[in-house]
Amino acid sequence: MGSTSSNAIKINNLHHEYVVGKPVLKGINIDINESGIVAIIGPSGTGKSTLLKCINRLNDPHEGEILFDGEDLTKLKGTALRKIRRHIGMVFQEYNLVERLTVLENVLSGRLGFMSSWDAWRRNYKPEDLKQAFELLELVGLTEFANQRADGLSGGQRQRVGIARAVMQGPYLLLADEPTSSLDPKTAVEIMELMETFAQRNDIPVLLNIHDVNLAKRYAKRIIGMANGKVHYDGSPEDITEDDLKVIYGGESWME
Secondary structure (H helix, E strand, C coil): CCCCHHHCEEEEEEEEEEECCEEEEEEEEEEECCCEEEEEECCCCCCHHHHHHHHCCCCCCCEEEEEECCEEHHHCCHHHHHHHHCCEEEECCCCCCCCCCEHHHHHHHHHHHHCCHHHHHHCCCCHHHHHHHHHHHHHCCCHHHCCCEHHHCCHHHHHHHHHHHHHHCCCCEEEEECCCCCCCHHHHHHHHHHHHHHHHHHCCEEEEECCCHHHHHHHCCEEEEEECCEEEEEECHHHCCHHHHHHHHCCCHHHC
């Protein structure tokens, strides 16, 4: 799939609050219309995770538009929402695997939204789905773990399964909520390399939150810096300055 309007996303004047009168997102405007990694950086509590959850409608925004695949996600409900969410893959910080299922079954679950309720209940996957699942396991380096339960994996291995499951959906857009925060530095680099690989291989945008500014600069083609619920910086990794980072993170003691 090429980079067409299908995998473009446009966010207009997005607001969200958990407590009345205390907004977390304060008029977010973002336009993404090409493939590659877009990294969202910023301190904890500035709204990075909330933004991703609003895009995937895990949270319902209070105001604004999220235009994706020709639809405003903020207005969709029921079947229409479920149908369009099939095209938005999600990688979670805490993996969100079904621990008692095998690695292969967890990857295959990325196809459940495309199956009838009867076939999904019976886990009646198509041969082409099985073929793709094994191909993805090879790409993430977990072929030998296909029949092992997910609860026997390391953190890095679990995140690889989560990525493969999300890609199994054939998404037009991939979201990742702090996918490296629980991992050691070496494994974090490997996960970012996988994200980059799938962004290029599937020609899709990958929008991810990340705390490690250096990793963001290394792998993202674009950085969005959030501070106090707003977008302070939106541009190339090469152009972000120390002054920008001071505004985003508040002060400079963290940079020493």
